[in-house]
Amino acid sequence: xxxxxxxxxxxxxxxxxxxxxxxxxxxxxxxxxAHDDLFQEISIQLWxxxxxxxxxxxxxxxxxxxxxxxxxxLYRKEKKRIDNGxxxxxxxxxxxxxxxxxxxxxxxxxYKKINSxxxxxxxxxxxxxxxxxxDEISETLGISSINARVKMNRIKKRLKEMINDRKDG
Amino acid sequence: MIxxxxxxxxxKEKWANQKFDKQYTVEELNGFLQKKSKxxxxxxxxxxxxxxxLYISFPFIIPNYYESFDYYKSLNLFEFSIATSIIGYIILVxxxxxxxxxxxxxxxxxxVKGHLSTxxxxxxxxxxxxxxxxxxxxxFLIVVMFYAFKFDENLIALQQENNxxxxxxxxxxxxxxxxxxxxGLFYYFVYGxxxxxxxxxxxxxxxxxx
Numbered sequence: 001x002x003x004x005x006x007x008x009x010x011x012x013x014x015x016x017x018x019x020x021x022x023x024x025x026x027x028x029x030x031x032x033x034a035h036d037d038l039f040q041e042i043s044i045q046l047w048x049x050x051x052x053x054x055x056x057x058x059x060x061x062x063x064x065x066x067x068x069x070x071x072x073x074l075y076r077k078e079k080k081r082i083d084n085g086x087x088x089x090x091x092x093x094x095x096x097x098x099x100x101x102x103x104x105x106x107x108x109x110x111y112k113k114i115n116s117x118x119x120x121x122x123x124x125x126x127x128x129x130x131x132x133x134x135d136e137i138s139e140t141l142g143i144s145s146i147n148a149r150v151k152m153n154r155i156k157k158r159l160k161e162m163i164n165d166r167k168d169g
Numbered sequence: 170m171i172x173x174x175x176x177x178x179x180x181k182e183k184w185a186n187q188k189f190d191k192q193y194t195v196e197e198l199n200g201f202l203q204k205k206s207k208x209x210x211x212x213x214x215x216x217x218x219x220x221x222x223l224y225i226s227f228p229f230i231i232p233n234y235y236e237s238f239d240y241y242k243s244l245n246l247f248e249f250s251i252a253t254s255i256i257g258y259i260i261l262v263x264x265x266x267x268x269x270x271x272x273x274x275x276x277x278x279x280x281v282k283g284h285l286s287t288x289x290x291x292x293x294x295x296x297x298x299x300x301x302x303x304x305x306x307x308x309f310l311i312v313v314m315f316y317a318f319k320f321d322e323n324l325i326a327l328q329q330e331n332n333x334x335x336x337x338x339x340x341x342x343x344x345x346x347x348x349x350x351x352x353g354l355f356y357y358f359v360y361g362x363x364x365x366x367x368x369x370x371x372x373x374x375x376x377x378x379x
Binding site: 074 | 176177179180181183184185187188189191192193195198199201202204205206207208209210276277278279280281282283284285288366367369370373374377378
């Protein structure tokens, strides 16, 4: 009975934090199908480690750790699959279901840029954009908090340069 | 300049307030929890266990495995062959224990670096085991060959008949490198695709602290 109650609590928690998971999925995947896949996998991993979280560590650290670990280590992109089986040889862009430009145009541009980052830089950028404290970044990634600060400054610089290039270009 | 600063600020604000159109319903989220995980960790585990058991089962699947000890006896290598077998099993037990211990430590709630390291260490135990085994096998083969040319009457006769020692050594060498090559390809395809990105990520995180 208690596990049933747990499950309801957990789903409520998951529901509240959907946006964070969507951000991770959008950063680490390049199609809708892969996004859904990763979201599902992170949900499973969060649920499996739920009893280890309860009480033990800070909620957001647990969520970022599991989310990033799943995206970086557990989840390997499958070969691009064609959803409806129809393959247009002359239009390769149709092979992947592209993201709709559902969000803001500027954010859309940002995600596209981030997509080309290394997996670790994606994690650093996410934590920077989420305004995480150095201590929490250090705990999430397993790096020292001094170096977390150094890295955050670099990410900030890199993002600013990207914006400048975009305006000048 | 001020304009650019503003754009950076607004980008961060937009990031903080972004809403995704796609929001799963509670029913959908519930459904996710019933689904099976697709991670590759389990496969790494099964394959590793299969590798260990393959080595354990060698005496049973190789025909005439026990009779080969009689041959080693005729070469005065009985003690040597028994000793290498025992060493082989001690190494097997040691690495299996290390492997299981590391595997149990893998936790998705670990820090990203910790998580990467435990996965890679788990796998490293199996790799080291295989290197050790191949090393022992190679030494064993060389010693047996050396003694065979000294004590095996058939080989001695062959040697006197037509100077074919080099040929025999060459063929055995070719066979051994072929086996190692097949092993190598197997590991490259089975593990490389999964483990190389992990190694790259681990290194990237290590470099941050160096």
